Structure formats: structure tokens, C-alpha cells
Amino acid sequence: MHTEDRESTPTKSEDRQQPRAHTRRDFLENLGRVAGVGATYAAMTGLGLLSTPAQAADRSPQLPRVTELSNKVGKGKSVAIIGAGITGLTLAYELSRLGFSVTVLEATSRHGGRSRTVRGGDRLQEYGGIQEVRWDKEEHLYANMGPARIPYHHQTVIGYCKEFGVPLEVFVNENRGSLIHESKAFGGTPVENRYFVHSTRGWMSELLAKAVNRQALDDVLSSEDKEKLLVMLKGYGELDSKYQYPGASRAGYRVTPGAGLVAGELNPHASLQDLLSSEYAKSNLSFTEEWNQAATMLQPVGGMDRIVQAFAKRVQQYIRYDSPVTSLRKVGDRARVAYRSKGEERVLDADFAIVTIPFPAFTKVPNDFSAAHQAAMKSCQYTQAVKIAFQADRRFWEEDQHIYGGISWTDQDIGEMMYPSGGLMSRKGIIVGAYIRDDGVGTRYAAMSFPERIEGALRCGEQIHPQYRREVKNGVSVGWPKVPYQDGGWAVWSDAARAEHYPVLTQPDGPLYLAGCQVSYLPGWQEGSVLSAHTVAAALVDRVSARAAA
CATH class of the missing domain: 1.20.1440.240 (de novo design (two linked rop proteins))
Structure with a gap:
């Protein structure tokens, strides 16, 4: 078994410096060690080194931009991050800026996790096989098969888009010209x-x-x-x-x-x-009045994965792809992560390990989390979501029925049909012909062969648009319960599980931490992911600061 040792912590002699005058940096570092990041944040704000949250809506107040401490606070400490979804990428970006030595272990050959934008030439792997995406390669021909929209008040995600230069455009969530189809x-x-x-x-x-x-x-x-x-x-x-x-x-x-x-x-x-x-009246009439669905909704120009691509560009050197984790153990007060890479079993020792992958995937991995943590993870259910998308060589929904973006709803299996908000009035388009969120239907469709899913979506779609079958082609699907290292859509917490089990997941078990939208009150949203990453990063800052003070 190949073992990879963490970077050694500098000795006292290496850190020894000649006496010098105390600076604001000295004061802030000492304050951080004694009182934690919250006190440091308040002090820096008072000194005029930081904007207040009201003035800097592009950053979460959970993890302020501590520029005076960014290359010092985590020095000599290593962190293993399991998963290169948006949570793992956020952690890698923020912790590396704070001086931590980070390593991201990603089981697949791509970053992004469930933030999956599909384009022509892509290959979609499930336990049942691989689908080739045979769409034309044009800028606007894509489908967001994971998260598709960003509410206007998800200011942490929007803040990163500003910081990274990811342009946003309006996502049409409700369209008075779209259709409602009810068989009864x-x-x-x-x-x-x-x-x-x-x-x-x-x-x-x-x-x-x-x-x-x-x-x-x-x-x-x-x-x-x-x-x-x-x-x-x-x-x-x-x-x-x-x-x-x-x-x-x-x-x-x-x-x-x-x-x-x-x-x-x-x-x-x-x-x-x-x-x-009408079933629509019972369940979806107020859909776009919900807190996370009300206008204005946004999307990155060119696909939702523009956000994770921007993160990955900044932390690429820390990511090890095709490195599935095979076990996570506690060794003393440190973490040991075993994983496979290039046909070999390897080991990564780190001061801390943060698990960001979905619980259904992680609970398959032997690990040393406490019995309470294990029970809490198993108490969390995941949706059986399925999405199916097609290319249309003619944007018939625009030309024939004047539908520009938005959602048509149906009581058929597909649940809803999503029209693209980008590329309006272009000749071609990609239509999401099914977004199945009902667990019973999702379980059934996930178990189908790929051609059976496509046929089911076509049969339902022509109930909404009679010309549908002859207008669309090259359908592809993502059955999230069947995607390796995902094993489900997004977390769904019952009130009982939230009350009894959820709180323990917000606490570390020795050197082991959990993060992700499942450890938030925004499951299924990227905002929940990045806020969870900020929460864990801030906890690590406080922890290493307290150790340094001791």
C-alpha cells in the first residue's frame, strides 16, 4: 500500500524571526488565536479592513474575507476533502486561501458533482451503462441536469459569480404563456x-x-x-x-x-x-411564490457548470481525479483516507478530513464516524429525481405557441417540461422534456433502460405538444439514483429527523467533518452547499486558532 505523507509542520527554529515592532497583523493573529474568527472579523471591520455584510453582499458573513490572516491561519495544517462538487471546491478555494494544505479526492474524472451541465459529445455514466450525448455543439445547446436556477437572494453563490466573472442572465421560472395539462x-x-x-x-x-x-x-x-x-x-x-x-x-x-x-x-x-x-391546483399553483422559487431567478450564461468550472480553475492543482475513497479512519487525533488511484491503493494522512459527497454514496464507504453520525446520515432521505432532455432543430414552442422560457406542468409521468431561458429565438434548442421529482415515478424511471425512459418522455410530451415526437431527437436522461457516487437527487429531511438526528451532523467527530447542502436548511440548492462549506471552514479556523493559543 502506497502512503502519502502530509507536509511537515515547520519547526520553531524555522519560524524564529528577529525582534520587530508589533503590527496590525500581529494584533489580529493573536486575537484570532485567543478569541476566534468572529472576534477577528469584528475587529477588522472596526479597523476599516473589511466591509460589513450589508456593504459586501457578495460574501457570506460566515467566512469573512480575512485578508490579513489569509496566508497564515492554516499554516502547517492539512485537510483532505472528499468530493469535488461545489461544496468541496468551495472548501478547497477558501481553505487554501487561509493557508491550509488541501487535497481534494474526486472519485470520477470530472468536477462538479450534481452540478452537471450536459452538452454534445458528453458521456453520461450510470450503473446501467453509458449514454452518448449526440447534440450539436453550439453555445446555447445544453441542459442543466442538476441545479438549474439561482434565486435572487442566494447572495453567496451570486457573490462568487461576481468574484469569478461568471455572467448571469434571467431564468424564466414562470411563464403565463406556458401550458398546464391535466388528464382529468x-x-x-x-x-x-x-x-x-x-x-x-x-x-x-x-x-x-x-x-x-x-x-x-x-x-x-x-x-x-x-x-x-x-x-x-x-x-x-x-x-x-x-x-x-x-x-x-x-x-x-x-x-x-x-x-x-x-x-x-x-x-x-x-x-x-x-x-x-386539478392536481396542479393542489400542488404547484403557488410554486413560484415559494421562498426559493420566486422571481427574480437567475442562471449562468452558457450553463450552470460555469460556476464549478470557475472554482476548479482556481483549485485545479489540489484535485486528484479518478480517486474513489475506500475508507476513512481516525488515527489518533488525525484522519487517514484510503483511496484508489491508477490501480493502486493509496493513503492520505491529514489533520482533518471533510466529507462532502451525498450520504447514500458515503455510507457505502467504511468509516469511523460515530454511531450517532451514522444514524443521522441514514435518517436522511434522498429524492429519486430523473431528468430527460432532447434537442429540437426548430424551437417549436417559441414559433408555434410563443412560449419563451418557463415550465409547462402535467399530471403525466414527466411532471414538468422546462423550456430554455437562454438562446431565445435561435434556430435550435434543448428542451428538458421531463423533470421527475415524484419518488415513486422517479424510482420506476431510474429502473428503466435508457430507451424506455426516452419513450416514456415522448409519450407524455406529445400530450402537451402534439408535434413533439416529430420535433425532438437524441434524447438523454440522468437518473440520479443510478449515478455512481451520487445515488440520489437531493436530501429531504423529515421534521422528526431534523429534530432528532440533524444537529449531530453539524458537529465534527474528532478530525472528521461533514459538509454539503444536506448539512444545511437549503438542501438541493448550491447556496446551501457553499454556506455549509463556509461554516466548516470557519469552524476549522476557530479550531486551529484555539490550538495555537493553547
């Missing part, structure tokens, strides 16, 4: 998003107005309150003078208004029964 509503015919949403608002406003006028709410509303509420409902639901919803322009037109005598013709009045029988 509207005769199975897809309807426009605006028709569904505004018909729902109209009916809800009418029903609430009736309750007000029938004195059903007199126990909670004064006469003045009722008057104000009726005015609000009339405007919100576009009700008539009798507080009834007759159908309205907000719900769209059968014949659009034009010039001359073309006044337009409204869409027919939607029945309340169609709306109530």
Missing part, C-alpha cells in the same frame, strides 16, 4: 398558465365575496373591513359589479385583439369543477 380537467386539453391561474383567482374572489355579502364573516370583519375587502376582491379577481367572475382578459383570449374592428374574443369561462379536479 379541461377535457384533457392543455390550457395556458394564465387561463388557469387567473380563472382560479377569479373564482376564489367570487366565492369569498359571496361569503362576505352573506354575513358569513361578520364575526371577524367590521362593516368597514368588509367594504375594503370587497374592493380588493373585485380588483384581484376582476369581478363584475355583482361580484361575480364572468371570465376576464387576464385569463387570455381565444381571438387576440388587433387593429380595426378586431376587438378580440375572451377565452371561455373556466368551470370551477375543472379547477377543483
Whole structure:
């Protein structure tokens, strides 16, 4: 077995210097050793060396830009980072800037983890085989098969984009012109998003107005309150003078208004029964009002992996690819990581080890985490997500139905269809023809052969767009439960598991740490990943500072 020794810690004689005057750096280093990074951050802010979080929204306050300490605080300490996803890359970037000696062990030949953007010429490996991506190679012909959007308030990720020069553009999360398809509503015919949403608002406003006028709410509303509420409902639901919803322009037109005598013709009045029988109304009507889904949403120009590429460019020298970890042990107060590389078993000894890969993949690796940590990892469930994407040589959704970005929803297996927000009005495009988030359906599709997945997506897709099968080609899929070293989509914590098991994962077990979006309250989001990386990095700074002070 080949053993790789960590860099030796400098001796006292090596560090000995001639007496000199004390500087601000001396003061800050001593403060950091005694009081930790939080006190140092406050002192540097007071000295005018740092911007406050309100002034520097491009950085998380969890790990401030400690420029005076960046090449000193981790000197002589080594860290093994397991996984080169966005968490591992963030840790490598920040810890190396703080002076730590870092090594990133990545099991595959690529960085990014689940931040996977697919382009022509790529090869997608699953336990069931390999798919070749046979798409044309053009700048806008890609599909984000992992994370696809960045909320405007995910300022840590956005801050890195600013820092690295990764340009962002608007991601259209909701489009009033996209479609909603329900097999049990509207005769199975897809309807426009605006028709569904505004018909729902109209009916809800009418029903609430009736309750007000029938004195059903007199126990909670004064006469003045009722008057104000009726005015609000009339405007919100576009009700008539009798507080009834007759159908309205907000719900769209059968014949659009034009010039001359073309006044337009409204869409027919939607029945309340169609709306109530809709699964969309029960689950996704408020989707884009959720905290992490509300506008404005963003995406990197050219693909989500532009972010991890920017990280990797800055830490490439620390990454060892094709190096799957085979065990993680505690040896005294240090960590020992065994891994395979070039057909050999190797060992990396380090002061600390940080595991960033998904729990379903890591729990297959023999390791020395405590029984409490093991139980906590196993209590966390992962989605069985599947995405399927196609190339279209004609952007038929734009040309035929005037859909520019956004999502069409269906109660069929595919769940949703995502139209590209980039490359608008180009000749060709990539359409995500399935984003399966239902675990039952995802498990079934993940178990299918690759051609069976494609056929399932085509069959569902032509229920939304009748021309679909003849317009798309070269479908590819990613069944995240079947991707090696991932074994699932993203973490899902039950309330019980959050309360009972989650807290232990935020604490180290000796030299061993856990990080990733699964160790955050933003599972599945890159913001959760980078914030978790910052939390662990800050904990290491405090830990080595305390040891130095002792």
C-alpha cells in the first residue's frame, strides 16, 4: 500500500524571526488565536479592513474575507476533502486561501458533482451503462441536469459569480404563456398558465365575496373591513359589479385583439369543477411564490457548470481525479483516507478530513464516524429525481405557441417540461422534456433502460405538444439514483429527523467533518452547499486558532 505523507509542520527554529515592532497583523493573529474568527472579523471591520455584510453582499458573513490572516491561519495544517462538487471546491478555494494544505479526492474524472451541465459529445455514466450525448455543439445547446436556477437572494453563490466573472442572465421560472395539462380537467386539453391561474383567482374572489355579502364573516370583519375587502376582491379577481367572475382578459383570449374592428374574443369561462379536479391546483399553483422559487431567478450564461468550472480553475492543482475513497479512519487525533488511484491503493494522512459527497454514496464507504453520525446520515432521505432532455432543430414552442422560457406542468409521468431561458429565438434548442421529482415515478424511471425512459418522455410530451415526437431527437436522461457516487437527487429531511438526528451532523467527530447542502436548511440548492462549506471552514479556523493559543 502506497502512503502519502502530509507536509511537515515547520519547526520553531524555522519560524524564529528577529525582534520587530508589533503590527496590525500581529494584533489580529493573536486575537484570532485567543478569541476566534468572529472576534477577528469584528475587529477588522472596526479597523476599516473589511466591509460589513450589508456593504459586501457578495460574501457570506460566515467566512469573512480575512485578508490579513489569509496566508497564515492554516499554516502547517492539512485537510483532505472528499468530493469535488461545489461544496468541496468551495472548501478547497477558501481553505487554501487561509493557508491550509488541501487535497481534494474526486472519485470520477470530472468536477462538479450534481452540478452537471450536459452538452454534445458528453458521456453520461450510470450503473446501467453509458449514454452518448449526440447534440450539436453550439453555445446555447445544453441542459442543466442538476441545479438549474439561482434565486435572487442566494447572495453567496451570486457573490462568487461576481468574484469569478461568471455572467448571469434571467431564468424564466414562470411563464403565463406556458401550458398546464391535466388528464382529468379541461377535457384533457392543455390550457395556458394564465387561463388557469387567473380563472382560479377569479373564482376564489367570487366565492369569498359571496361569503362576505352573506354575513358569513361578520364575526371577524367590521362593516368597514368588509367594504375594503370587497374592493380588493373585485380588483384581484376582476369581478363584475355583482361580484361575480364572468371570465376576464387576464385569463387570455381565444381571438387576440388587433387593429380595426378586431376587438378580440375572451377565452371561455373556466368551470370551477375543472379547477377543483386539478392536481396542479393542489400542488404547484403557488410554486413560484415559494421562498426559493420566486422571481427574480437567475442562471449562468452558457450553463450552470460555469460556476464549478470557475472554482476548479482556481483549485485545479489540489484535485486528484479518478480517486474513489475506500475508507476513512481516525488515527489518533488525525484522519487517514484510503483511496484508489491508477490501480493502486493509496493513503492520505491529514489533520482533518471533510466529507462532502451525498450520504447514500458515503455510507457505502467504511468509516469511523460515530454511531450517532451514522444514524443521522441514514435518517436522511434522498429524492429519486430523473431528468430527460432532447434537442429540437426548430424551437417549436417559441414559433408555434410563443412560449419563451418557463415550465409547462402535467399530471403525466414527466411532471414538468422546462423550456430554455437562454438562446431565445435561435434556430435550435434543448428542451428538458421531463423533470421527475415524484419518488415513486422517479424510482420506476431510474429502473428503466435508457430507451424506455426516452419513450416514456415522448409519450407524455406529445400530450402537451402534439408535434413533439416529430420535433425532438437524441434524447438523454440522468437518473440520479443510478449515478455512481451520487445515488440520489437531493436530501429531504423529515421534521422528526431534523429534530432528532440533524444537529449531530453539524458537529465534527474528532478530525472528521461533514459538509454539503444536506448539512444545511437549503438542501438541493448550491447556496446551501457553499454556506455549509463556509461554516466548516470557519469552524476549522476557530479550531486551529484555539490550538495555537493553547
